[in-house]
Amino acid sequence: MSDPTQLFNVVGGKSVSSDKTFEKINPVDGSLVATVHEADREIVDQAVDSARAALNGGWGGAPVSERVAALRRVADCIDARAADFVAAEVADTGKPVALARELDVARAAANFRSFADTVATEGLDSFLTETASGATALNYAVRKPLGVVAVIVPWNLPLLLLTWKVAPALACGNTVVVKPSEETPSTATLLAEVMAEAGVPDGVYNVVHGFGPDSAGEFLTSHDGIDGVTFTGESATGSAIMRAVAPNVRPVSFELGGKNAAVVFADCDLDKTLDGLTRSIFLNTGQVCLCTERVYVERSIFDQVADGLVQRAKELRLGRPDVDGTTTGPLISQQHRAKVQSYFDLAVQEGATVLTGGGIPDLGTELANGAWIEPTLWTGLDNSDRCVREEVFGPVAALIPFDTEEEAVALANDTDYGLAAAVWTTNLQRGHRVAQQMRVGMAWVNTWYLRDLRSPFGGVGLSGIGREGGVHSLHFYTEPTNVCVAL
Ligand SMILES: NC(=O)c1ccc[n+]([C@@H]2O[C@H](COP(=O)([O-])OP(=O)(O)OC[C@H]3O[C@@H](n4cnc5c(N)ncnc54)[C@H](O)[C@@H]3O)[C@@H](O)[C@H]2O)c1
Numbered sequence: 001m002s003d004p005t006q007l008f009n010v011v012g013g014k015s016v017s018s019d020k021t022f023e024k025i026n027p028v029d030g031s032l033v034a035t036v037h038e039a040d041r042e043i044v045d046q047a048v049d050s051a052r053a054a055l056n057g058g059w060g061g062a063p064v065s066e067r068v069a070a071l072r073r074v075a076d077c078i079d080a081r082a083a084d085f086v087a088a089e090v091a092d093t094g095k096p097v098a099l100a101r102e103l104d105v106a107r108a109a110a111n112f113r114s115f116a117d118t119v120a121t122e123g124l125d126s127f128l129t130e131t132a133s134g135a136t137a138l139n140y141a142v143r144k145p146l147g148v149v150a151v152i153v154p155w156n157l158p159l160l161l162l163t164w165k166v167a168p169a170l171a172c173g174n175t176v177v178v179k180p181s182e183e184t185p186s187t188a189t190l191l192a193e194v195m196a197e198a199g200v201p202d203g204v205y206n207v208v209h210g211f212g213p214d215s216a217g218e219f220l221t222s223h224d225g226i227d228g229v230t231f232t233g234e235s236a237t238g239s240a241i242m243r244a245v246a247p248n249v250r251p252v253s254f255e256l257g258g259k260n261a262a263v264v265f266a267d268c269d270l271d272k273t274l275d276g277l278t279r280s281i282f283l284n285t286g287q288v289c290l291c292t293e294r295v296y297v298e299r300s301i302f303d304q305v306a307d308g309l310v311q312r313a314k315e316l317r318l319g320r321p322d323v324d325g326t327t328t329g330p331l332i333s334q335q336h337r338a339k340v341q342s343y344f345d346l347a348v349q350e351g352a353t354v355l356t357g358g359g360i361p362d363l364g365t366e367l368a369n370g371a372w373i374e375p376t377l378w379t380g381l382d383n384s385d386r387c388v389r390e391e392v393f394g395p396v397a398a399l400i401p402f403d404t405e406e407e408a409v410a411l412a413n414d415t416d417y418g419l420a421a422a423v424w425t426t427n428l429q430r431g432h433r434v435a436q437q438m439r440v441g442m443a444w445v446n447t448w449y450l451r452d453l454r455s456p457f458g459g460v461g462l463s464g465i466g467r468e469g470g471v472h473s474l475h476f477y478t479e480p481t482n483v484c485v486a487l
């Protein structure tokens with residue numbers, strides 16, 4: 001294994017250094033994780049050229065069975081090196097070891113297996129065409145790779161979200177240049193080692209490190225040698241990337257921000273609902289795009305839900321990732337904590353009652369330089385407040401009462417975002433009815449973030465463009481050519 005404290009760009013299977021470096025800081029205690037080599041324009045050019053060469057050099061035209069076998073080997077190698085991936089992910093993010101192992105790294109391997117299955121089994125439409133003149137024809141489509149795909153991902157679930165895009169891209173015969181977040185450079189770099197171990201040809205998977213504007217992100221997305229961009233991150237960044245690709249008219253797939261609602265009916269199973277809400281508000285310190293930040297509760301059980309959530313929030317254990325029983329890590333950085341704190345201040349100005357949290361916890365001198373924040377719950381806000389409209393991306397939610405089902409649906413849908421929703425009820429018909437009315441990409445009933453990787457994943461409104469998952473990913477990562485044969 002190469003030195004995890006020196007992270008290089010990976011171009012054509014080779015480590016590439018740069019004169020310019022930046023420091024990756026551990027959000028647990030402010031210590032240095034790694035020195036990262038930032039890609040300049042020239043390195044990004046080399047990465048795109050190397051991806052093009054690998055595409056034309058065989059990967060793009062390889063038999064599906066070969067690519068499927070390679071993806072399965074990648075999954076096996078991730079499993080074999082799971083401890084290294086967990087260590088790298090934990091060092092970058094500060095998330096609890098168990099979470100990194102059970103969610104991030106397990107899903108990375110699952111992503112490769114799932115898309116290997118999808119390309120191995122998925123067919124394409126064909127039509128026997130009859131015309132008015134009596135002529136007949138056979139129409140069928142063949143699928144070709146999109147080409148060189150730029151993959152830009154955020155810091156919250158770094159390896160999970162990276163492989164959610166790299167796996168289908170590679171399965172479809174594309175080659176990639178990935179730009180991990182500057183906050184989480186480690187696992188993307190480690191994945192390059194695994195690609196080599198698994199026998200994926202050099203240049204199929206390239207990594208460039210750096211930031212967005214005037215750095216690797218912008219150099220890559222505005223590059224005329226890429227054939228498409230798949231991006232997960234903030235809505236405003238999605239907008240900047242759309243502008244960057246516009247001159248070259250390249251397709252984009254965007255999974256963006258959310259301001260996700262939970263709708264809690266009086267007929268819910270209260271204990272299960274409280275456990276589910278606690279997970280959906282606080283998992284990964286609230287830094288999951290799907291996390292609930294608005295909780296609409298039927299008035300008759302409002303106080304019970306508020307009390308139950310406060311109790312559970314107080315039971316969360318903030319602490320070092322490797323300590324048994326730690327449930328909650330820090331935010332990703334001091335910079336992000338300043339943003340979350342600004343919403344804590346704003347909420348008070350907007351008239352919120354802070355039921356619990358609202359500040360910075362005292363975890364002792366060892367962790368004093370970390371990006372720690374208290375799990376927080378608000379009441380007293382409504383849909384006109386900025387804290388209920390804007391994504392905070394931290395361990396916080398606003399609890400708001402409602403009286404009727406229609407009102408609950410209207411309140412939940414009153415947002416510019418549209419990523420995910422969760423409905424809590426024991427009335428099956430109501431569960432279906434309300435879930436179907438949610439203006440979102442994913443609506444859960446009596447659960448949250450339960451994933452089937454074959455189902456469509458994405459958002460509406462400010463939450464994204466397109467869907468990925470199973471065959472939906474194939475639509476983005478391939479270009480069909482329809483062939484019409486007169487019979
Ligand atoms: N919908 C989803 O599936 C999903 C999943 C995870 C996170 N998110 C969203 O991601 C956000 C948190 O992640 P973040 O803060 O890393 O997001 P971000 O948009 O700041 O950064 C994401 C990536 O884009 C890069 N980037 C930034 N500006 C760029 C530019 N102008 N051109 C090219 N690249 C640029 C960053 O360096 C990073 O790699 C939240 O809004 C969250 O909701 C959405």
Ligand SMILES: O=C/C=C/C=C(\O)C(=O)O
Pocket residue numbers: 156157161164287288289290451457
């Ligand atoms: O932070 C956002 C989480 C996105 C999750 C996925 O894309 C997934 O589970 O596939």
